[in-house]
Amino acid sequence: MVKTFTFEFRIFIKKMTIPEAQTLPKADLRMPQIAELEKTCSQVRRDIVRMVHAVNSGHPGGSLGCTEFLTALYFSVMKHEPKKFSIDGIGEDLFFLSNGHISPVFYSVLARSGYFDVKELATFRKLNSRLQGHPTTHEGLPGVRVASGSLGQGMSVAIGAALAKKLNKDSCLVYSLHGDGELQEGQIWEAAMYAAANKVDNIISTVDVNGQQIDGSTDQVLPMGDLTAKWTAFGWDVLTMNGNDMNDVIKTIKTAQTHTGKGRPVMILMKTGMGHGVDFMMGSHKWHGVAPNDEQLAKALAQLPETLGDY
């Protein structure tokens, strides 16, 4: 009886401790690292509202909501080489932004992590700029590997890149980000079926579940029901996280990494608040694609400390 208990206890301890140790190295949760990432988020949010205000055009809502996620990817999670950008990205983790309209957060994080000079953020949405409203590849902006903005296509591209990595025996991962409104596109579900059927298990896709899209709440426009049940039914390994809590973002992505290589594509359903970080922009679809005026910009910047220096 005692032997059995000891044996079972050992098994229990193993079950309790090994996944934790594998999925979350303690160093990743040290407060200084989280605090540094949060400081970077404040600067990225300043960049977003300043860029959109400067040209009275662009999409601040989703950009602000996805700031923690993109900052975590580019400053902590991904293996990537900003100074040696190549379109193929062999030996690097790749990221594909499918909801391309949130380009302000993408451009800010690319610049701040070293892909190009932060001064170029001042050219956002201007004629002949490399920083167009929706990212494209023909401008040659380092960090951009796909034209996006026509919703629904990015997952197919990311799956293709993930398959290429498998063919090339490249063990790095592919990440993609999608809006929840984007899930109303049929191509998403074709891609989802394909990835599961073909065991594309080196991809981690994330959906920004902010419950909003351009014309209103997703429930008003076209309700999608239980997203966890849907993605699970389509053969994906589904995780959830609070996308505006840096600690949870880092922890969940690290966990997602340990779920790769097991025969199933990985999905993170990321709950965020549209406009997060600027009080009067939060919780509504109204700031999906509207620029702040001078007064609103000042009010927003007062809530976002300058941490890395404005461009």
Ligand SMILES: [Mg+2]
């Ligand atoms: Mg949305």
